[in-house]
Amino acid sequence: MDREIEQPQNEGREPKRVSRRDVLKMGAVGGIGLLLGATGLKGLSLLDEPKPASAKPAPAAGTIPFYGAHQGGIVTPMQDYVCMGAFDFTTTSLETVRKLFKQWTDASARIAAGEGVADESGNALVPPADTGETIGLLPVRTTLTFGLGASFFDDRFGLAGKRPKALADIPAFKRDELVPEWSHGDVIVQVCANDPQVAFHAIRNLARIARGKAVLRWMQQGYQRSGLADPKGATPRNLLGFKDGTNNPAVGDADVAGEIVWAKGADGAPWMDGGSYMAVRRIRMRIEVWDRTTLGEQEATFGRHRDSGAPLGQAGEFDKADYAKTGKNGKPIIPADSHMALASMGGKVKIHRRGYSYSNGIDLRTGQLDAGLLFICFNRDPREQFIPMQEKLAASDRLNEYIQHVGSGIYAVLPGVREGGYIGDTLL
Numbered sequence: 046m047d048r049e050i051e052q053p054q055n056e057g058r059e060p061k062r063v064s065r066r067d068v069l070k071m072g073a074v075g076g077i078g079l080l081l082g083a084t085g086l087k088g089l090s091l092l093d094e095p096k097p098a099s100a101k102p103a104p105a106a107g108t109i110p111f112y113g114a115h116q117g118g119i120v121t122p123m124q125d126y127v128c129m130g131a132f133d134f135t136t137t138s139l140e141t142v143r144k145l146f147k148q149w150t151d152a153s154a155r156i157a158a159g160e161g162v163a164d165e166s167g168n169a170l171v172p173p174a175d176t177g178e179t180i181g182l183l184p185v186r187t188t189l190t191f192g193l194g195a196s197f198f199d200d201r202f203g204l205a206g207k208r209p210k211a212l213a214d215i216p217a218f219k220r221d222e223l224v225p226e227w228s229h230g231d232v233i234v235q236v237c238a239n240d241p242q243v244a245f246h247a248i249r250n251l252a253r254i255a256r257g258k259a260v261l262r263w264m265q266q267g268y269q270r271s272g273l274a275d276p277k278g279a280t281p282r283n284l285l286g287f288k289d290g291t292n293n294p295a296v297g298d299a300d301v302a303g304e305i306v307w308a309k310g311a312d313g314a315p316w317m318d319g320g321s322y323m324a325v326r327r328i329r330m331r332i333e334v335w336d337r338t339t340l341g342e343q344e345a346t347f348g349r350h351r352d353s354g355a356p357l358g359q360a361g362e363f364d365k366a367d368y369a370k371t372g373k374n375g376k377p378i379i380p381a382d383s384h385m386a387l388a389s390m391g392g393k394v395k396i397h398r399r400g401y402s403y404s405n406g407i408d409l410r411t412g413q414l415d416a417g418l419l420f421i422c423f424n425r426d427p428r429e430q431f432i433p434m435q436e437k438l439a440a441s442d443r444l445n446e447y448i449q450h451v452g453s454g455i456y457a458v459l460p461g462v463r464e465g466g467y468i469g470d471t472l473l
């Protein structure tokens with residue numbers, strides 16, 4: 046079952062259930078008085094409810110279970126924030142990698158449940174097990190999604206023969222201006238959550254656990270509008286002002302996800318059964334140029350109306366685009382070089398997009414904003430989906446005048462982890 050379907054959409058805004066573990070945790074940090082003050086006796090009475098010895102504590106509201114057939118954060122309805130971290134191994138021992146993946150699994154399951162990464166010893170003479178910035182915070186639909194880059198399959202770990210063909214080297218696309226420091230990595234971790242501090246905490250603590258075994262190669266935080274600003278959850282807008290994600294495939298439908306997103310063992314790499322492939326592109330926007338561009342040209346660039354999000358020539362956001370329809374001048378109303386016309390690939394090739402806006406302050410060399418789209422997509426086989434699509438866009442997308450691809454990576458996203466198993470156990 047797809048875990049996101051089980052999840053309420055207003056996590057983080059629901060009243061918190063108080064578990065015995067919460068109370069013990071708060072007591073340990075001297076906050077029990079605060080907790081009682083906030084919840085009153087009603088909160089305490091939860092402790093007195095008789096429970097069968099076998100019963101597990103109910104997950105806190107807004108929890109997306111870490112364990113399952115597929116990893117979370119892929120077909121999961123999007124959270125408001127992302128923190129993406131790519132790691133490189135400093136160890137060359139496969140056994141050490143295995144141990145780290147087991148530690149990361151335990152920590153990730155706890156983070157997804159809204160807990161610290163490990164139990165605290167309470168010993169004031171050693172650093173705390175968890176860095177502490179999420180104490181008292183809800184799980185806010187946190188998902189952690191792990192993937193392996195092509196470099197993981199070089200000669201260090203003896204796994205070259207296991208590299209899936211679908212984990213293809215990304216070709217150099219026309220107009221690429223890639224920066225190596227913002228690209229690739231042995232392992233990628235995508236953390237999504239409805240709170241930016243919760244997402245950051247996860248990457249920070251995974252990096253801390255990895256000390257001496259792996260180091261962060263690059264990290265990027267991203268955001269959409271928050272649930273507070275848009276409680277109805279309309280299609281979010283990108284930093285160019287357009288609704289982005291309208292024509293994403295309906296991956297809540299298992300058949301659609303099976304076709305577009307999930308890798309199959311029979312595709313060539315049995316250990317990838319139930320995994321996926323993630324393409325990540327850091328795409329900087331030439332925001333200052335865009336802001337001096339007319340509304341007509343902006344809309345022709347995407348092939349959609351800005352305010353409604355409707356395809357040009359239509360009224361509603363979800364109306365079908367008519368690429369054959371011509372205007373008075375005899376030309377297609379949706380320009381053939383518009384982003385949407387090209388990316389639609391004649392309806393034959395589809396990907397599942399899950400990107401976030403980013404802004405990193407200003408470029409000190411030019412004084413311009415360093416902002417754009419952390420483009421993220423999932424597909425079953427990038428050789429048939431993402432790569433041909435990006436080739437087409439790179440060649441003639443009208444949007445290219447306003448963007449610059451500066452970071453890139455493609456990753457084999459591992460299948461979900463069974464309880465008792467660990468990340469990557471189908472391969473390692």
Ligand SMILES: C=CC1=C(C)c2cc3[nH]c(cc4nc(cc5[nH]c(cc1n2)c(C)c5CCC(=O)O)C(CCC(=O)O)=C4C)c(C)c3C=C
Pocket residue numbers: 283285287288289290291292293326328330347349384385388389390396417418420431434435438448
């Ligand atoms: C290689 C794939 C794609 C890249 C890279 C990409 C970059 C990019 N996209 C936008 C904004 C929009 N994209 C929209 C639609 C759209 N984009 C892609 C693929 C890539 N985009 C696809 C497959 C589609 C859907 C096409 C279709 O079949 O209709 C839209 C329109 C609304 C929507 O459906 O989401 C916008 C807006 C930006 C700003 C960007 C790089 C910075």
Ligand SMILES: [Fe+2]
Pocket residue numbers: 384388
């Ligand atoms: Fe797009």
